[in-house]
Amino acid sequence: MASTAGRAVLRAPGRRPEAYLRRAAGAAGVRTRPSGTRHPLVAAAMVIPLALCLAVLFGGVEAVITQASSVAGMLGR
Numbered sequence: 001m002a003s004t005a006g007r008a009v010l011r012a013p014g015r016r017p018e019a020y021l022r023r024a025a026g027a028a029g030v031r032t033r034p035s036g037t038r039h040p041l042v043a044a045a046m047v048i049p050l051a052l053c054l055a056v057l058f059g060g061v062e063a064v065i066t067q068a069s070s071v072a073g074m075l076g077r
Contacts, residue, residue: 051064
């Protein structure tokens with residue numbers, strides 16, 4: 001019967017299972033980060049290699065350069 005107590009907590013109305021699991025991981029000493037907090041440089045490091053491969057593979061180097069310059073213009077750089 002003791003093993004069902006955890007499931008009851010997860011299914012309690014108004015409680016999100018993700019929040020429970022994050023709290024349990026934090027209690028176990030595992031550091032978790034809330035979603036949406038990835039550093040912009042890490043995100044760029046993940047995306048740029050894939051973008052370059054696709055640009056070379058499909059021959060869209062000019063399109064990628066145009067898009068990058070547009071984004072840089074919107075960012076004010």
